[in-house]
Amino acid sequence: xxxxxxxxxxxxxxxxxxxxxxxxxxxxxxxxxxxxxxxxxxxxxxxxxxxxxxxxxxxxxxxxxxxxxxxxxxxxxxxxxxxxxxxxxxxxxxxxxxxxxxxxxxxxxxxxxxxxxxxxxxxxxxxxxxxxxxxxxxxxxxxxxxxxxxxxxxxxxxxxxxxxxxxxxxxxxxxxxxxxxxxxxxxxxxxxxxxxxxxxxxxxxxxxxxxxxxxxxxxxxxxxxxxxxxxxxxxxxxxxxxxxxxxxxxxxxxxxxxxxxxxxxxxxxxxxxxxxxxxxxxxxxxxxxxxxxxxxxxxxxxxxxxxxxxxxxxxxxxxxxxxxxxxxxxxxxxxxxxxxxxxxxxxxxxxxxxxxxxxxxxxxxxxxxxxxxxxxxxxxxxxxxxxxxxxxxxxxxxxxxxxxxxxxxxxxxxxxxxxxxxxxxxxxxxxxxxxxxxxxxxxxxxxxxxxxxxxxxxxxxxxxxxxxxxxxxxxxxxxxxxxxxxxxxxxxxxxxxxxxxxxxxxxxxxxxxxxxxxxxxxxxxxxxxxxxxxxxxxxxxxxxxxxxxxxxxxxxxxxxxxxxxxxxxxxxxxxxxxxxxxxxxxxxxxxxxxxxxxxxxxxxxxxxxxxxxxxxxxxxxxxxxxxxxxxxxxxxxxxxxxxxxxxxxxxxxxxxxxxxxxxxxxxxxxxxxxxxx
Numbered sequence: 219x220x221x222x223x224x225x226x227x228x229x230x231x232x233x234x235x236x237x238x239x240x241x242x243x244x245x246x247x248x249x250x251x252x253x254x255x256x257x258x259x260x261x262x263x264x265x266x267x268x269x270x271x272x273x274x275x276x277x278x279x280x281x282x283x284x285x286x287x288x289x290x291x292x293x294x295x296x297x298x299x300x301x302x303x304x305x306x307x308x309x310x311x312x313x314x315x316x317x318x319x320x321x322x323x324x325x326x327x328x329x330x331x332x333x334x335x336x337x338x339x340x341x342x343x344x345x346x347x348x349x350x351x352x353x354x355x356x357x358x359x360x361x362x363x364x365x366x367x368x369x370x371x372x373x374x375x376x377x378x379x380x381x382x383x384x385x386x387x388x389x390x391x392x393x394x395x396x397x398x399x400x401x402x403x404x405x406x407x408x409x410x411x412x413x414x415x416x417x418x419x420x421x422x423x424x425x426x427x428x429x430x431x432x433x434x435x436x437x438x439x440x441x442x443x444x445x446x447x448x449x450x451x452x453x454x455x456x457x458x459x460x461x462x463x464x465x466x467x468x469x470x471x472x473x474x475x476x477x478x479x480x481x482x483x484x485x486x487x488x489x490x491x492x493x494x495x496x497x498x499x500x501x502x503x504x505x506x507x508x509x510x511x512x513x514x515x516x517x518x519x520x521x522x523x524x525x526x527x528x529x530x531x532x533x534x535x536x537x538x539x540x541x542x543x544x545x546x547x548x549x550x551x552x553x554x555x556x557x558x559x560x561x562x563x564x565x566x567x568x569x570x571x572x573x574x575x576x577x578x579x580x581x582x583x584x585x586x587x588x589x590x591x592x593x594x595x596x597x598x599x600x601x602x603x604x605x606x607x608x609x610x611x612x613x614x615x616x617x618x619x620x621x622x623x624x625x626x627x628x629x630x631x632x633x634x635x636x637x638x639x640x641x642x643x644x645x646x647x648x649x650x651x652x653x654x655x656x657x658x659x660x661x662x663x664x665x666x667x668x669x670x671x672x673x674x675x676x677x678x679x680x681x682x683x684x685x686x687x688x689x690x691x692x693x694x695x696x697x698x699x700x701x702x703x704x705x706x707x708x709x710x711x712x713x714x715x716x717x718x719x720x721x722x723x724x725x726x727x728x729x730x731x732x733x734x735x736x737x738x739x740x741x742x743x744x745x746x747x748x749x750x751x752x753x754x755x756x757x758x759x760x761x762x763x764x765x766x767x768x769x770x771x772x773x774x775x776x777x778x779x780x781x782x783x784x785x786x787x788x789x790x791x792x793x794x795x796x797x798x799x800x801x802x803x804x805x806x807x808x809x810x811x812x813x814x815x816x817x818x819x820x821x822x823x824x825x826x827x828x829x830x831x832x833x834x835x836x837x838x839x840x841x842x843x844x845x846x847x848x849x850x851x852x853x854x855x856x857x858x859x860x861x862x863x864x865x866x867x868x869x870x871x872x873x874x875x876x877x878x879x880x881x882x883x884x885x886x887x888x889x890x891x892x893x894x895x
Contacts, residue, residue: 310598314609316845317616318855322609324601327848331600331608332593334673339600340570340583340591346401347586348560349408360407368403397602406549413552419544424533426489427540432531433488436499437523439463439481442473442516449510449517456507456521463507463521469743472516474755477747485526495520570596609848617838618684625688633683634675641679644824685831693826695819702767703818708807709766712777714786715741715759717797718751725788725795732797736785741799750794763804773798 315322353359373383384395393402410417441456441463443449452470456463467481476483486499492513502508502522510519569575570583570593579585583596601608622629635656642648642659649655664674715738719725728748732741745759754761764777773796776786780800789796843855 311847314846314848315613316843316847317613318620318843320616320620322612322616327601327605327609327612328597330612331604332597334608335600335604336583336596337571339603340568340596342401343591343596343599344566344568344584344586345557346405347589347591348557348564349405349412351587351589352412352560353408356412358408358411360404360411364407365399365403368407369399372403392606401603409549409553409556410545413549413556416552416555417545417548419541419548423544424537424540427544428533428536430487430489431540432529432536434528435485435487435526436502437526438483438486438499438502439467439521439523440473440476440483440518441467441471441481442476442518443470444472444516446510446512446517449519453507453510453519456519460505460507460521468747473518474747481521482523605848609846613844613846614835614839615681617842618681618688618835621688621838622684627684627687629680629683629687633687634679637679637683637686638675682831685834686827688834689827689830693823693830695822695826699822699826700815700818703822704811704814706765706767707814707818708809710806711763711765711804712780713763713801713804714761714777714780714798715745715801716751716754716761716799717741717745717749717759718754719748719795719797720750720793722788722790722795724748725797729785729788729797732785732799736783736799738783738799738801741785759799764798 310324312324313321314324314327369383370380373380376383378386384398387393387398388395441449441452443452448470452466456466464480464482468477471477471481486496488496488500490496494511495513495518498508498511499520499522502520504522504524506522508520508522510517512518565585565587567575567585568583569579569585579590581593582590583593584591621627638656638659639654641663642654642656643652645659645662647655647659647662660671660674663678664671667674669677717728717732719728728744732744742758742760746755749755749759764774766774766778768774770791773789773791776789777798777800780786780798782800782802784800786796786798786800789798841856842853844851844853846852
């Protein structure tokens with residue numbers, strides 16, 4: 219798919235807030251992703267590991283938390299606002315998943331979704347109610363035939379059959395077909411009808427659009443500089459030698475995207491970008507260099523490389539497509555204006571997040587112009603939007619809870635407080651006496667993740683504590699570990715500049731350029747132009763000195779083999795390719811090993827503990843028997859496989875006890891890995 223098409227897709231699906239948000243606590247796979255990330259980055263001496271995204275035991279609410287509420291039945295007369303038909307809660311299957319024989323039911327999933335996503339989803343649900351009510355006032359309806367026709371039209375726009383278009387949305391944007399029709403297509407069509415008068419397209423707008431798409435275009439190269447002084451200097455060099463414009467762009471332009479193509483940019487068309495730049499470009503002759511222009515905070519100038527002639531397409535043949543494109547652009551602004559007007563004159567009372575109002579209006583989430591949005595309705599909307607990721611997190615959570623229960627492990631408030639304090643110290647939130655600043659840490663981490671403290675404790679702290687207790691005393695720090703830690707922390711390091719690249723062909727090209735002029739200045743310019751790693755690019759390749767035992771043995775070996783002024787070979791580090799330029803060595807820090815032994819021990823122990831936690835969690839996952847009916851996947855687990863291998867082919871009583879309860883609608887065929895139904 220073209221980049222422009224992807225952007226169009228993104229803007230279309232994001233308008234009504236249906237995005238692949240991926241809540242941190244669900245995305246981690248309980249603790250899997252967070253801890254595994256720490257494993258991949260395991261170092262003896264680097265700073266504290268990444269904050270773990272983690273998850274309370276069943277029935278226990280964290281301190282200062284608002285407990286998930288029971289979902290009352292919808293009051294009589296409550297109505298759904300969805301355009302497409304939607305199953306009522308009574309029609310929805312009650313059993314969501316089975317984990318080692320323990321069920322997860324729909325009301326549990328609803329409570330978790332409300333707790334994590336209720337406020338966010340309620341805002342979008344209120345907006346949908348406003349649209350529905352306004353449509354009712356105006357006598358506007360959107361039929362299912364119109365919704366299906368719009369889906370067909372969008373698929374044709376991207377040159378895909380409708381079924382492939384819907385599959386692509388589900389894969390790339392995590393939007394299922396029902397959600398797409400109900401939460402994106404229907405509101406878009408409703409807004410178009412409500413704002414029809416404001417979406418009128420004039421003949422002049424069509425003419426300008428036709429010129430933009432089918433008119434002539436200027437082929438040009440560009441140099442952009444962040445300072446006027448630099449722009450004047452490079453402009454003078456370009457004027458003195460116009461044929462060298464491409465090389466000047468490659469070496470000096472601050473727009474790295476065009477610099478990598480020697481300044482070549484997309485053809486400049488009329489009525490698309492900056493009017494001043496377009497006006498200058500269309501007055502230029504081939505080979506001419508423009509004056510310096512200030513555009514969007516940058517100082518830029520062009521070199522005209524020629525013209526692309528206008529395409530000979532009759533206006534009548536494309537007028538419909540042009541009109542639709544203009545309407546699409548207008549709709550975003552019109553929708554924003556319309557929402558502002560509806561919200562200004564609407565009477566909206568939010569009950570969900572107000573403890574006092576909850577007692578006055580039990581079972582009600584919000585009241586919009588006198589119409590109630592029930593907690594039941596909000597819960598089902600939360601499940602429709604976030605149920606898949608939520609149930610995945612609940613399954614992972616249940617695995618840890620079961621393991622703790624099997625081994626009689628309990629998590630106390632003291633354990634929770636100790637882990638929060640450890641995290642505060644690890645991330646430098648301490649006072650002058652080195653004591654953890656708990657509140658400052660909680661304020662920082664919850665603000666960064668956009669969640670309240672109780673969710674941070676539930677999602678992040680509790681699972682870390684639980685896994686640490688499950689691992690127990692299995693972590694051993696050897697004298698060899700301590701020696702390596704000391705050497706890494708206080709030993710000699712290599713001062714290098716680095717260029718990080720994402721494919722071997724480009725790495726070879728950049729390495730050859732660096733070899734032709736092996737100076738630190740030129741290497742810095744290459745890093746600024748080609749490195750894909752933002753920090754080193756901004757610092758012209760400067761990186762922290764490379765230490766021993768940092769977790770990248772190939773890179774360390776190459777770095778410590780270099781002499782000052784020497785260029786390295788190309789080193790592959792996972793899926794990246796790195797080129798180093800050695801600037802020298804640091805001197806070892808003179809500190810007695812005995813003085814820092816305890817500090818090194820604690821650091822290594824914590825990181826080895828994270829590795830063991832990741833292994834334990836992977837073991838729990840691989841051995842578990844999991845049926846996820848919401849996602850349509852089934853995993854028999856190692857224990858179930860071993861049990862079934864020793865049983866008669868036709869089963870019997872022993873066989874029936876070896877597997878989890880089977881829902882009425884049946885079990886999917888077992889496989890070694892989760893299988894899609």
